Amino acid sequence: MTTATSPDAGASRRLTLTFDNGPVPGTTERILKALDERDLPAIFFMVGERVLAAGGRETAARVRAAGHRIGNHTMSHGTPLGELDDAATAISEISDADAVLGELTEPDRLFRPNGRGRLGPHVLSWPAIDALRSGGYTVVTWNCVPRDGEEPSDSWVGRAHAALQTQDWTVLVLHDHHPRAVDHLPAFLDRVRDAGIEVTPELPDSCVLLRAGRPQPALDALMGQRPRDPGR
Numbered sequence: 367m368t369t370a371t372s373p374d375a376g377a378s379r380r381l382t383l384t385f386d387n388g389p390v391p392g393t394t395e396r397i398l399k400a401l402d403e404r405d406l407p408a409i410f411f412m413v414g415e416r417v418l419a420a421g422g423r424e425t426a427a428r429v430r431a432a433g434h435r436i437g438n439h440t441m442s443h444g445t446p447l448g449e450l451d452d453a454a455t456a457i458s459e460i461s462d463a464d465a466v467l468g469e470l471t472e473p474d475r476l477f478r479p480n481g482r483g484r485l486g487p488h489v490l491s492w493p494a495i496d497a498l499r500s501g502g503y504t505v506v507t508w509n510c511v512p513r514d515g516e517e518p519s520d521s522w523v524g525r526a527h528a529a530l531q532t533q534d535w536t537v538l539v540l541h542d543h544h545p546r547a548v549d550h551l552p553a554f555l556d557r558v559r560d561a562g563i564e565v566t567p568e569l570p571d572s573c574v575l576l577r578a579g580r581p582q583p584a585l586d587a588l589m590g591q592r593p594r595d596p597g598r
């Protein structure tokens with residue numbers, strides 16, 4: 367990691383590519399090919415049940431072998447953890463996916479909550495945060511969801527570029543399970559390269575709630591004050 371000491375710091379723009387909700391055999395491999403051909407890194411936030419589905423583990427292993435980071439994106443990708451009534455269910459959504467992913471993840475243990483595309487305090491509960499803290503997780507959010515499931519299937523590209531033009535560091539959420547959107551990934555990545563945007567596997571403070579289990583300012587900004595009555 368560099369510090370902001372050079373006179374040019376801030377002048378260059380950065381992009382962290384993240385692919386959520388996979389692995390999806392076939393489509394994930396097309397993403398890998400587009401990244402590999404351009405020597406670009408990414409983070410794949412995987413759903414435990416998708417790893418257990420047919421071909422999922424083999425695809426996940428290909429992501430790992432290609433050198434990309436893999437994070438936990440819950441076991442079932444069901445109700446956002448902050449909307450679950452039951453603390454134990456929220457915690458098992460994290461721990462069950464962790465058990466499935468096993469050695470595919472790396473020592474720094476990345477986790478991304480699901481939120482139906484929206485970022486707010488509904489994505490986490492305090493018991494889940496406690497579990498993520500004690501597990502030493504780095505908890506990752508996002509600052510651009512270009513809606514890659516919408517038609518026309520290339521419309522996400524324009525929305526992503528608009529974000530890249532207004533943000534110093536974009537953490538972009540794309541999905542393994544929108545195959546038609548992935549058709550447009552190679553051209554998008556070429557435009558990113560032509561614009562001189564640096565693609566990095568690192569993460570900006572504004573999109574990190576916990577780093578290796580340590581609460582960050584972005585956690586307070588998202589969740590607000592912890593209620594005195596523990597539970598939610």
Ligand SMILES: [Zn+2]
Nearest residue numbers: 386387439480
């Ligand atoms: Zn998701």
